Amino acid sequence: MANYSSNQFKNGMKVMIDGDPCSMVDVEFVKPGKGQAFTRVRLRNLLTGRIWERTFKSNESVESADVMDTEMEYLYNDGEMWHFMDPKTFEQVAADKNAVGEAAKWLKEQDKVVVTLWNNNPISVTPPNFVELEVVETDPGLKGDTAQGGSKPATLSTGAVVRVPLFIERGDLLRIDTRIGEYVSRAN
Amino acid sequence: MQDAPWRPNAPLPNLRARARIVAQIRRFFAERNVLEVETPVLSHCAVSDPFIDSLEVEFGFHPGRVDERLYLQSSPEYAMKRLLAAGSGDIYQLAKVFRNGEAGRRHNPEFTLLEWYRLGFDDRQLMAEVEALLRTVMPGVTVRYLSYAQLFESELGLDPHRASLEQLRAACREWVDAPFADDDRATWLNLLMSHRLEPQLRGAVFVHSYPASMAALARRREDEQGRPVAARFELFVDGVELANGYHELSDAAEQARRLDADQRQRAALGLPQRPLERRLVSALRAGLPDCAGVALGVDRLVMLALGGEGLDQVISFLHPRA
Numbered sequence: 001m002a003n004y005s006s007n008q009f010k011n012g013m014k015v016m017i018d019g020d021p022c023s024m025v026d027v028e029f030v031k032p033g034k035g036q037a038f039t040r041v042r043l044r045n046l047l048t049g050r051i052w053e054r055t056f057k058s059n060e061s062v063e064s065a066d067v068m069d070t071e072m073e074y075l076y077n078d079g080e081m082w083h084f085m086d087p088k089t090f091e092q093v094a095a096d097k098n099a100v101g102e103a104a105k106w107l108k109e110q111d112k113v114v115v116t117l118w119n120n121n122p123i124s125v126t127p128p129n130f131v132e133l134e135v136v137e138t139d140p141g142l143k144g145d146t147a148q149g150g151s152k153p154a155t156l157s158t159g160a161v162v163r164v165p166l167f168i169e170r171g172d173l174l175r176i177d178t179r180i181g182e183y184v185s186r187a188n
Numbered sequence: 189m190q191d192a193p194w195r196p197n198a199p200l201p202n203l204r205a206r207a208r209i210v211a212q213i214r215r216f217f218a219e220r221n222v223l224e225v226e227t228p229v230l231s232h233c234a235v236s237d238p239f240i241d242s243l244e245v246e247f248g249f250h251p252g253r254v255d256e257r258l259y260l261q262s263s264p265e266y267a268m269k270r271l272l273a274a275g276s277g278d279i280y281q282l283a284k285v286f287r288n289g290e291a292g293r294r295h296n297p298e299f300t301l302l303e304w305y306r307l308g309f310d311d312r313q314l315m316a317e318v319e320a321l322l323r324t325v326m327p328g329v330t331v332r333y334l335s336y337a338q339l340f341e342s343e344l345g346l347d348p349h350r351a352s353l354e355q356l357r358a359a360c361r362e363w364v365d366a367p368f369a370d371d372d373r374a375t376w377l378n379l380l381m382s383h384r385l386e387p388q389l390r391g392a393v394f395v396h397s398y399p400a401s402m403a404a405l406a407r408r409r410e411d412e413q414g415r416p417v418a419a420r421f422e423l424f425v426d427g428v429e430l431a432n433g434y435h436e437l438s439d440a441a442e443q444a445r446r447l448d449a450d451q452r453q454r455a456a457l458g459l460p461q462r463p464l465e466r467r468l469v470s471a472l473r474a475g476l477p478d479c480a481g482v483a484l485g486v487d488r489l490v491m492l493a494l495g496g497e498g499l500d501q502v503i504s505f506l507h508p509r510a
Binding site for chain 2: 007028029030031032033034035036037038040052053054055056057058060
């Protein structure tokens with residue numbers, strides 16, 4: 001595995017820190033007029049999601065992490081694992097609950113997602129920014145009362161619950177912004 | 189196409205404000221009869237400071253030949269002191285300076301340094317003049333004066349002069365995830381300063397009486413408690429290091445010792461050995477008048493005066509677009 005010296009650090013670089021793969025979120029050069037230079041890095045632990053800052057000396061080096069973001073198609077969930085396929089190589093991988101995390105709420109079969117692989121094992125799943133999901137349950141629309149902005153909960157086909165306008169009915173297809181988990185519009 | 193790479197990264201109104209500030213600076217010194225000078229950007233000698241890397245330039249007396257290795261100046265200090273020793277009197281310079289490897293939000297490999305020297309001044313008198321210049325450019329700025337020890341004692345309960353290496357390291361690791369090894373007390377003091385203390389310095393704060401080990405080219409003296417300190421100050425504005433000044437060392441033998449000590453430290457760190465500016469020692473031997481001098485980052489001054497966060501707002505073409 002290659003090593004990166006701290007003066008090569010840049011945003012997005014994937015490195016091994018204390019045995020875990022991490023991504024550099026922000027890299028800042030710090031140097032007093034008199035005195036040695038440091039590189040202050042905001043890191044995200046790709047296994048735990050923890051974000052923190054670490055400071056390196058100018059001649060320190062760290063090992064690169066074999067981390068790849070791969071676009072894959074979501075196939076199915078077998079009750080324990082989520083299965084994905086690389087549409088180019090037809091290779092399949094199975095991700096556990098830890099790796100899929102919050103993304104599970106937005107996964108619809110055949111949707112394209114980004115699977116992050118570390119040493120070829122899935123460690124995280126990023127859904128598309130926008131997904132289209134069907135409403136499976138919501139209270140019947142109430143007429144009139146729009147004074148409070150008018151919203152109600154709706155359960156989607158994946159089990160996710162989002163706030164939707166009062167006119168939304170069971171069977172509607174909704175466009176959802178997965179980054180904030182909010183209703184955008186009706187898709188049909 | 190605001191982001192087209194041919195365009196300046198700084199907005200034009202900021203560059204106009206910058207020109208006004210530079211004009212204010214020149215007027216400030218003209219009113220005080222301080223002479224504007226220029227010294228070479230290319231020198232046969234490099235800075236001795238182990239933590240500043242000079243850029244090398246190949247010079248030939250004919251195209252295609254390399255006859256000499258020259259160095260882009262990281263500060264006009266050596267040459268200006270040679271002028272002082274030659275009898276120039278009070279001088280200032282708006283100098284383009286160059287530092288290899290320094291690029292970031294608040295660093296650019298080339299930048300503009302305002303450096304000036306005042307005969308008969310000590311560090312306290314010079315701090316007062318820096319304050320006057322700062323108020324010209326940033327009217328209404330609040331100004332405080334703190335010794336290095338007061339700052340560390342009030343914020344961290346730590347005596348920076350007497351704390352052991354182990355105490356400094358432990359104090360630092362309370363605040364900063366910095367697991368590397370380092371036996372230099374200055375490393376941990378600098379880390380505490382840049383990561384913990386500096387960001388809290390609101391308004392303008394002069395920090396003076398640095399530890400004697402961090403004297404650079406300042407004289408050493410004792411503080412009220414008999415601790416050896418450097419007659420050195422730094423100015424921070426809104427958490428940004430802006431200026432560094434000294435009651436200048438004028439002892440030639442001590443100057444020679446400090447150059448040699450730097451060179452030894454460079455060797456120990458595996459850094460290149462470059463020609464030392466021995467002519468500075470000769471100039472001091474001939475007689476440097478009693479004086480204080482300071483270097484102030486003009487780009488950062490403009491950035492702070494305009495309330496900006498990065499040098500990209502005040503330098504027309506930053507390193508990536510240069």
